[in-house]
Amino acid sequence: MNDLSQMLADVRRGMIPAYVYNDEEVFKLEKEHIFERSWIFLAHESEIPEPGDYVVRRILEDNFIVARDEEGQVRVMFNMCLHRGMQICRAELGNASHFRCSYHGWSYRNDGKLVGLPFHNEAYGGEDGFSKSGQSLLPAPAVETFNGLIFANLDPNAQPFREFLGDFAFYLDFYTRQSGDGVEVRGPQRWRVKSNWKIGAENAAGDSYHTPQTHRSVVEIGLFREPTGAKRKEGALYWCDKGGGTTYKLPPGTFRERLRYVGYTDEMIDRMESSWSLEQKRLISDDGFMISAATLFPSFSLVHNWPKVDANADDDEVVPFITMRVWQPISATETEILSWFIVDKNATEEFKEASYKGYLMCFGSTGMFEQDDVENWVSITSIAGGSMARRLLLNSRMGLTSADKPLNTPLADFHGPGLAYVGYGEFNQRALLKEWADCIERPLDQKEQLAMGEKILASGTKGREK
Numbered sequence: 001m002n003d004l005s006q007m008l009a010d011v012r013r014g015m016i017p018a019y020v021y022n023d024e025e026v027f028k029l030e031k032e033h034i035f036e037r038s039w040i041f042l043a044h045e046s047e048i049p050e051p052g053d054y055v056v057r058r059i060l061e062d063n064f065i066v067a068r069d070e071e072g073q074v075r076v077m078f079n080m081c082l083h084r085g086m087q088i089c090r091a092e093l094g095n096a097s098h099f100r101c102s103y104h105g106w107s108y109r110n111d112g113k114l115v116g117l118p119f120h121n122e123a124y125g126g127e128d129g130f131s132k133s134g135q136s137l138l139p140a141p142a143v144e145t146f147n148g149l150i151f152a153n154l155d156p157n158a159q160p161f162r163e164f165l166g167d168f169a170f171y172l173d174f175y176t177r178q179s180g181d182g183v184e185v186r187g188p189q190r191w192r193v194k195s196n197w198k199i200g201a202e203n204a205a206g207d208s209y210h211t212p213q214t215h216r217s218v219v220e221i222g223l224f225r226e227p228t229g230a231k232r233k234e235g236a237l238y239w240c241d242k243g244g245g246t247t248y249k250l251p252p253g254t255f256r257e258r259l260r261y262v263g264y265t266d267e268m269i270d271r272m273e274s275s276w277s278l279e280q281k282r283l284i285s286d287d288g289f290m291i292s293a294a295t296l297f298p299s300f301s302l303v304h305n306w307p308k309v310d311a312n313a314d315d316d317e318v319v320p321f322i323t324m325r326v327w328q329p330i331s332a333t334e335t336e337i338l339s340w341f342i343v344d345k346n347a348t349e350e351f352k353e354a355s356y357k358g359y360l361m362c363f364g365s366t367g368m369f370e371q372d373d374v375e376n377w378v379s380i381t382s383i384a385g386g387s388m389a390r391r392l393l394l395n396s397r398m399g400l401t402s403a404d405k406p407l408n409t410p411l412a413d414f415h416g417p418g419l420a421y422v423g424y425g426e427f428n429q430r431a432l433l434k435e436w437a438d439c440i441e442r443p444l445d446q447k448e449q450l451a452m453g454e455k456i457l458a459s460g461t462k463g464r465e466k
């Protein structure tokens with residue numbers, strides 16, 4: 001890593017040191033300063049609807065069982081046995097009243113309580129020697145849900161989730177609360193790409209500029225009815241608190257007409273009408289925007305689009321789909337992507353199937369957009385690892401004048417919270433990386449600093465002993 005304060009200053013003025021996309025020291029800082037103390041998406045409640053249902057998810061190397069216990073409460077428990085540290089649950093998902101460790105057989109209820117201990121009397125002197133009661137799998141330090149989305153934070157002193165989410169909740173509702181009963185999800189598809197995690201997160205936050213170039217072939221084969229460049233250029237970019245995204249401009253019409261244009265059925269529009277606030281509806285009816293891709297810092301992204309699912313259908317027969325994903329960093333140069341399909345729980349089976357097909361055509365491990373995108377990101381990551389990349393500042397200043405002023409004024413009558421601009425710009429990529437820089441600069445709390453200090457001291461002592 002080059003000089004840290006210079007790196008942060010460059011990032012803040014929209015000139016990004018290329019090496020931040022492939023640098024072990026930067027990645028170490030990201031792990032400690034970002035992923036060990038940010039709200040990370042783990043699962044959706046609809047993945048574990050019944051008591052005993054569970055999925056296994058990770059934050060960095062920390063592996064968690066996300067389970068619904070017999071009382072219906074969602075538990076997020078560190079998947080490591082209290083005895084000698086075996087990973088207890090080795091399946092990715094399932095239904096279980098108990099989890100039994102495969103090493104020596106300690107068993108835990110699905111709320112984490114230790115209930116079974118082989119040879120308890122002989123080995124430990126029974127309850128008097130070692131009381132099982134009060135022994136539980138380590139819970140995740142902080143867990144919150146929003147619209148069924150389960151987020152966890154490794155920092156017990158983390159900023160409360162709703163405070164962190166702020167008014168980005170306004171936008172999250174478009175994807176995850178299309179009816180009072182919420183959404184259900186399918187997936188996740190999970191695969192790894194040789195790309196730095198930030199590139200995808202930045203792309204989903206605000207890169208409407210890449211669509212006409214990178215995804216040209218998707219337009220050429222007739223998957224979309226409009227030339228992508230046009231609908232993107234007239235769309236708005238918004239940033240609000242810890243997240244931001246892109247929107248498409250829709251043709252003139254009412255709330256209902258515009259949602260029909262996107263492919264929603266009248267009964268789905270009725271539900272949207274009753275579950276969204278007046279201001280949320282006015283973003284569509286008055287402003288004429290429809291949300292598209294978005295990222296919530298640091299690693300949770302969403303996409304909404306409406307392709308022609310049936311190639312032989314008329315031009316106006318499109319089907320909307322929604323997808324969400326996590327960019328789970330594996331190293332400075334590798335990311336595991338978890339990608340889910342989202343749909344209104346009350347939609348008809350026919351709609352769900354067509355929408356799922358749209359998602360699979362566009363995103364997921366075999367999606368056409370996915371293939372186009374990842375080719376770029378793998379290339380950026382690879383070339384960012386060389387020595388020349390240490391001398392290059394990437395220009396991420398689109399939409400700014402040389403005097404650091406926005407080229408266009410923010411929209412005055414935009415009905416969503418935060419700041420919105422029409423046209424191409426890299427406001428959101430800069431906003432995301434500003435969060436990134438602020439997090440990296442924020443000192444680890446005192447307790448963590450002490451632990452770090454001890455680690456350094458210990459390694460120093462070891463050095464002297466040699």
Ligand code: FES
Pocket residue numbers: 081082083084085086101102103104105106
């Ligand atoms: S490590 Fe789990 S029972 Fe021993």
Ligand SMILES: [Fe+2]
Pocket residue numbers: 203210211214215369373
């Ligand atoms: Fe893309």
